[in-house]
Amino acid sequence: MAGIWSAAAWCEVTRRGDDVTPVLETSRLLLRPVTLDDAPAAQALFAHWDIVRYLRDIVPWPYPADGTYTFYRDVLFPNMEAGKSLGWAVIERASGQFAGLLELCPHDDEDNRGFWIGLPFQQKGYVTEAVTATTDYAFDVLGMTKLRLNNAAANIGSHRIKEKAGATLVEITEGEFVAGTLPKEIWELTPDAWRASPMKRAAPNPSYILR
DSSP states (O other): OTTTSOHHHHHHHHHHOTTSOOOEEOSSEEEEEOOGGGHHHHHHHHOSHHHHTTSBTTSOSSOOTTHHHHHIIIIIHHHHHTTSOEEEEEEETTTTEEEEEEEEOTTOSSOOEEEEEOGGGTTSSHHHHHHHHHHHIIIIISOOSOEEEEEETTOHHHHHHHHHTTOEEEEEEEEEETTEEEEEEEEEEOHHHHHTSHHHHHSOSSOOEEO
16 A cells, blocks of 8 residues: 555545545545535536546536536435445535536446546646546555556547546547547556556655555
8 A cells, every 4th residue: 555544544444345435635625425415516617618528428417506506416426325436526615615526436347537626727727636636546445457448539638637647548539528429539547557657646645644
């Protein structure tokens, strides 16, 4: 575990089960399990074209007024309860504001991670912090042997995050997104490539704590 996880933290994760969403902290963010109480703040941030256009076309557009509440209730929470995914609300620690969502799907053969950050919280490096903490968790605690990651090729920000994390672009195909049929990039990230990556090497050590 490379000195990141304390014995007490490891025992707590083991006791609860690997597929329970833990609380992670970075220098500026609190990553905690998402709750239904987050739906109003998430709805206000999410229902913007610049947020949804490169997401999969299962996201309705125009986005309905109850879209986030319905997604949390009918899709995200059942998946979390079934152990299919871990869902983190990304909270800005300085303000206590909800900033976005990151979901890790350890058992998905096609795409293991998805995230979005609201427009007021972009260009602050928050995605890098959240991805660093949760990628460490995926490899160091869950013992995943690789992450398979997707994005629309036009989503330059998501492309760069994967490059900085050490992922390898393995295929370009087509995907169905809210914006239409677009080229889709498929990446793979291994633990060794992650630990040698610019993103991981730039992170404080330890980069986060678990509680």
